[in-house]
Amino acid sequence: MSKTEVTTSIVSSRSSWRRMLRARMVRNAAAQVARESDGTIAVMVSAERPRWMVPPLRWMVPFKPQRTLRLDKLGSRVWDLCDGQCTVEDIIDRFAARHELTFHEARVSVTSYLKELIARGALVVVIE
Amino acid sequence: MLSFSRDLEAGRCAFADRHDFRFELNWRRVDGPPDFDRMLSDYAARLAGEGDGQPRRCDKGAWKGLSADVGGVRTTRFGRYFGDQGCLVELVFLWPAQHDCNLEDDCLSGFTTALHDGNRPQRWRAFGMDLLASRGLALSEVTVQPAHARLVFGRPTRGRCEIFERRGLVQEWLDMPLGEWLRRTAPPGMRVEGERRLERRGHEIHEVRCTRRLAPVRRALGLSRHFEAAAWICPRDSRLYSTSVSYVGKTAIGAGPFAGRILGCCEKVDIDVKD
Numbered sequence: 001m002s003k004t005e006v007t008t009s010i011v012s013s014r015s016s017w018r019r020m021l022r023a024r025m026v027r028n029a030a031a032q033v034a035r036e037s038d039g040t041i042a043v044m045v046s047a048e049r050p051r052w053m054v055p056p057l058r059w060m061v062p063f064k065p066q067r068t069l070r071l072d073k074l075g076s077r078v079w080d081l082c083d084g085q086c087t088v089e090d091i092i093d094r095f096a097a098r099h100e101l102t103f104h105e106a107r108v109s110v111t112s113y114l115k116e117l118i119a120r121g122a123l124v125v126v127i128e
Numbered sequence: 129m130l131s132f133s134r135d136l137e138a139g140r141c142a143f144a145d146r147h148d149f150r151f152e153l154n155w156r157r158v159d160g161p162p163d164f165d166r167m168l169s170d171y172a173a174r175l176a177g178e179g180d181g182q183p184r185r186c187d188k189g190a191w192k193g194l195s196a197d198v199g200g201v202r203t204t205r206f207g208r209y210f211g212d213q214g215c216l217v218e219l220v221f222l223w224p225a226q227h228d229c230n231l232e233d234d235c236l237s238g239f240t241t242a243l244h245d246g247n248r249p250q251r252w253r254a255f256g257m258d259l260l261a262s263r264g265l266a267l268s269e270v271t272v273q274p275a276h277a278r279l280v281f282g283r284p285t286r287g288r289c290e291i292f293e294r295r296g297l298v299q300e301w302l303d304m305p306l307g308e309w310l311r312r313t314a315p316p317g318m319r320v321e322g323e324r325r326l327e328r329r330g331h332e333i334h335e336v337r338c339t340r341r342l343a344p345v346r347r348a349l350g351l352s353r354h355f356e357a358a359a360w361i362c363p364r365d366s367r368l369y370s371t372s373v374s375y376v377g378k379t380a381i382g383a384g385p386f387a388g389r390i391l392g393c394c395e396k397v398d399i400d401v402k403d
Contacts, residue, residue, distance in 0.1 A: 021146065100365060108273075
């Protein structure tokens with residue numbers, strides 16, 4: 001890849017970078033949230049039966065209509081910040097300030113965690 | 129820092145801030161000084177051919193530079209050949225907002241190369257650590273994760289090995305006294321020979337010294353494997369700094385004190401090269 005191509009690819013990724021930072025995280029309204037005594041959070045997410053799960057596969061593979069995600073202390077704090085108002089940048093900033101991390105250290109941790117929660121159906125991302 | 133290389137022959141480090149300002153450092157060993165004028169004119173011609181705007185030369189001191197709008201972003205690129213190292217260095221700045229000439233000048237004028245002197249300890253400043261590794265030890269491992277940086281010099285299983293670490297989120301995972309945690313970092317089979325706690329300018333430093341008996345043949349020669357380590361939490365950034373030295377020898381050499389001698393965290397526990 002030439003230097004010009006590298007620079008161009010960096011430039012083209014900038015808009016997605018900005019959009020990611022400005023996105024808002026919204027909790028799945030259908031999810032049930034239980035707060036444990038130690039401050040951690042359990043999020044119960046309903047799951048639809050996959051289309052491919054038909055008999056006879058359906059008789060052999062157990063299906064749980066509700067999945068429980070148990071968030072640790074750090075995850076619970078991230079969840080608390082996902083109120084639909086804070087942007088991803090806000091969440092990263094607050095997480096970094098609380099734990100005395102740099103912006104990029106917090107960014108890597110927070111965004112990978114948010115991705116996981118999105119993949120598991122606990123959060124949705126709103127990009128304006 | 130977004131990416132780094134530890135290859136001395138060729139590599140890249142890239143830095144960025146949240147506002148898209150980006151700084152890249154590229155290096156490559158070359159046989160002789162390149163023809164910068166030709167390189168830059170070729171690059172300018174390519175940019176012009178691709179429709180990017182107004183490439184123009186912007187040499188600063190010994191740095192040969194070119195400034196252009198690439199993809200709508202002001203980009204300045206500087207190259208310089210360091211003859212003592214036989215190394216071609218390129219610095220690239222991407223300015224999404226205003227072109228900060230002062231910052232650019234500071235980066236260019238502050239850039240130096242360090243000649244590796246095999247007779248002196250190697251000084252490294254990286255990932256929030258300032259450290260002195262023993263002469264002759266090669267950097268064998270670099271681990272950089274959020275809130276954890278680790279540099280290893282030498283091989284842990286043979287000869288001398290030095291490990292330097294900096295960890296964050298301490299209150300989230302450190303669930304025991306620091307002295308006990310440090311003891312647990314010793315490799316398996318090590319026997320604790322001594323511990324001490326000292327104070328240095330507001331830093332409470334824990335040190336531990338361990339040994340392990342070796343196989344009979346080496347034991348017959350009076351050799352043991354020694355492990356010496358230190359750890360402290362810097363009150364300034366609340367990070368846990370730790371360093372350890374392991375080696376084979378007849379007696380412990382007493383590698384410590386570590387804080388401020390081979391690992392520094394802040395200006396209060398700073399490396400003093402004269403020590």
